[in-house]
Amino acid sequence: xxxxxxxxxxxxxxxxxxxxxxxxxxxxxxxxxxxxxxxxxxxxxxxxxxxxxxxxxxxxxxxxxxxxxxxxxxxxxxxxxxxxxxxxxxxxxxxxxxxxxxxxxxxxxxxxxxxxxxxxxxxxxxxxxxxxxxxxxxxxxxxxxxxxxxxxxxxxxxxxxxxxxxxxxxxxxxxxxxxxxxxxxxxxxxxxxxxxxxxxxxxxxxxxxxxxxxxxxxxxxxxxxxxxxxxxxxxxxxxxxxxxxxxxxxxxxxxxxxxxxxxxxxxxxxxxxxxxxxxxxxxxxxxxxxxxxxxxxxxxxxxxxxxxxxxxxxxxxxxxxxxxxxxxxxxxxxxxxxxxxxxxxxxxxxxxxxxxxxxxxxxxxxxxxxxxxxxxxxxxxxxxxxxxxxxxxxxxxxxxxxxxxxxxxxxxxxxxxxxxxxxxxxxxxxxxxxxxxxx
Numbered sequence: 001x002x003x004x005x006x007x008x009x010x011x012x013x014x015x016x017x018x019x020x021x022x023x024x025x026x027x028x029x030x031x032x033x034x035x036x037x038x039x040x041x042x043x044x045x046x047x048x049x050x051x052x053x054x055x056x057x058x059x060x061x062x063x064x065x066x067x068x069x070x071x072x073x074x075x076x077x078x079x080x081x082x083x084x085x086x087x088x089x090x091x092x093x094x095x096x097x098x099x100x101x102x103x104x105x106x107x108x109x110x111x112x113x114x115x116x117x118x119x120x121x122x123x124x125x126x127x128x129x130x131x132x133x134x135x136x137x138x139x140x141x142x143x144x145x146x147x148x149x150x151x152x153x154x155x156x157x158x159x160x161x162x163x164x165x166x167x168x169x170x171x172x173x174x175x176x177x178x179x180x181x182x183x184x185x186x187x188x189x190x191x192x193x194x195x196x197x198x199x200x201x202x203x204x205x206x207x208x209x210x211x212x213x214x215x216x217x218x219x220x221x222x223x224x225x226x227x228x229x230x231x232x233x234x235x236x237x238x239x240x241x242x243x244x245x246x247x248x249x250x251x252x253x254x255x256x257x258x259x260x261x262x263x264x265x266x267x268x269x270x271x272x273x274x275x276x277x278x279x280x281x282x283x284x285x286x287x288x289x290x291x292x293x294x295x296x297x298x299x300x301x302x303x304x305x306x307x308x309x310x311x312x313x314x315x316x317x318x319x320x321x322x323x324x325x326x327x328x329x330x331x332x333x334x335x336x337x338x339x340x341x342x343x344x345x346x347x348x349x350x351x352x353x354x355x356x357x358x359x360x361x362x363x364x365x366x367x368x369x370x371x372x373x374x375x376x377x378x379x380x381x382x383x384x385x386x387x388x389x390x391x392x393x394x395x396x397x398x399x400x401x402x403x404x405x406x407x408x409x410x411x412x413x414x415x416x417x418x419x420x421x422x423x424x425x426x427x428x429x430x431x432x433x434x435x436x437x438x439x
Contacts (some may be wrong), residue, residue: 005035006115009043009072011064012135014051016191016235018079018101019135020144022049025078025107027132032108032117036133040071044115045096047107050088052081052161055336065092076110078103083161084339101162102147131183137387139419140187140231140403141180145173145221149193150200153264154275154343155304155335158193167199170216171207174224186385186419187231189402190221196238219245226254231385233402235260239283244290251294256399259290263301266321267314270307273346284324298400300329305362306355307335308346315358319365328373329406330366334359367431374407374429381439384409386420396424398434407432 008029012022025047026036037043046068050061061081068075069092077088078099085098097110134141148163177188192198199205199216206213214220219242225232226249233256237243243259250257263283265271291297305315322330334355337344350358384396387403393412401407410433411424424436 005033005118007035007037007042007044008111008115009037009040009046009068010049011046011068012049013061013064014049014053014057014079016142016189017144017193018049018051020142020191021079021102021104023132023135023142024104025049026135028104028108029111030133033120034111034117040068043072043074045074045076045111046072047076047078047111050077050079050081052079052083053158054333054338058087062088062091065095069094074114076107076114078107080161129183131179131185136403137418138184139385139387140189141185142189142191143173143177143180144168144191145195145198146192146201150197151194152275152342154273154346155307155338155341157338157340160340162193165194165197165201167202167216169202169205169207170199170214170221170224171209173221174209174214177225177228181228181230184419185230186421187233188225188228189233189235190225191235193236194238195234195236196240196243218242219249222246222249222255231256231399233258233260235402237261239286244286247290247293247297250297257294257296258298258300258399258402260300260402264304265307265310265314265318266325267310267317270310270314270318273309274304274307274343284321287325296399298328299325300331300402300406301327302331302333303362304333304335305358306350308343308350309348310335310350310358315361319362322362322366322369326369326373327366328370328400330370331405332359332362332366371429371431374431374434377426377434378429379426381423381425382409382436383421384411384424384436386411386416386418386422388418389414389416394420396422396436407434409434409436411436411438413438 012019048065048068051057058081075095076097077095080101082098082100088098096114099106146167148165149159150165196218198218202216204215204217206215214224237259239261249255264276382398384398386394386396388395393414394416396409398409423439425439426434426436428435
């Protein structure tokens with residue numbers, strides 16, 4: 001009888017939260033002796049972790065499932081799109097199993113059904129790295145602090161897919177972070193659906209880490225992470241009043257001076273239709289106050305144009321707000337209906353050609369702001385983290401740049417390694433990226 005380790009192919013689609021889910025599943029499978037292989041033809045079974053947030057993501061997920069079925073034939077589907085099993089089986093009836101997000105045990109059990117784990121496996125011999133298997137480069141990692149969301153934004157179905165807010169005990173989160181740092185991670189990216197709300201479901205309960213009491217709350221979590229001597233970056237932060245508490249930590253160099261706040265719009269009328277929490281006209285005053293405390297602060301955000309009922313006046317309000325806010329990094333989406341979202345019932349949908357035209361105007365407007373803000377960095381000295389090195393030099397990121405979504409810092413120096421942290425002088429800039437020389 002063959003004792004070769006069974007082989008699993010894995011495709012991870014969607015957001016960083018899905019990446020964390022994938023890493024947990026992979027870690028479990030690896031600990032059970034499964035081999036993770038990079039090609040369909042080498043795999044005994046393929047797992048596809050889907051994204052089901054918007055129609056284009058669903059279409060991509062279905063396409064990848066079809067490709068995996070064609071190339072391999074044995075496919076297990078998990079992730080956000082798995083919440084609606086029928087929509088997957090209607091297109092691909094031959095998938096072996098369908099599970100929703102965070103259903104780690106069900107995914108692993110489904111793999112066991114198709115290809116049982118090797119009885120030869122000994123977890124004490126077949127060592128897995130203590131930080132688990134990572135899908136990100138070795139030098140940075142996502143740290144998921146909670147699942148779900150308590151909001152009911154009219155365009156979003158995340159609460160129905162991922163449930164209400166469930167915060168992880170702060171001791172667990174910090175122990176995971178410590179393992180990552182010991183494994184060589186230089187940057188921790190804190191993620192959840194709503195990072196500012198961390199611990200509210202647990203009434204900010206006190207937990208223990210390293211023999212010390214720590215409250216399950218964003219500020220205390222950040223203070224503890226800041227003691228680990230790595231970059232700590234906050235994502236998906238709603239601007240509740242408690243955000244003010246972490247700005248002094250950024251000013252003191254304990255956290256990266258970076259906030260990822262999904263504002264989505266600026267017009268009070270549109271925000272009300274979106275049912276966005278914690279947004280009112282004091283936001284501009286708070287941004288100004290944050291920058292007074294921490295002048296280095298980078299603010300990234302995302303916006304939706306063409307939301308049902310958005311008038312030209314609402315859109316112009318948004319452009320004027322952007323001019324005032326001077327955000328550093330901005331993404332923009334054209335509104336598209338999501339199955340099951342209350343916004344689908346709203347009156348006055350915006351025609352596609354107007355959505356496209358507003359999107360183009362938005363991007364040009366923000367591009368001018370981003371270009372001017374980056375140009376101000378020419379001549380300054382900054383710390384960067386190297387992501388990759390090729391024949392032409394190094395591609396790095398500064399404190400202002402999250403991986404995959406923000407800009408890069410290009411350095412014409414091949415004598416560097418991924419994970420190196422170095423100081424550079426900025427010599428050029430465009431609308432998204434910087435060019436620098438090593439000091």
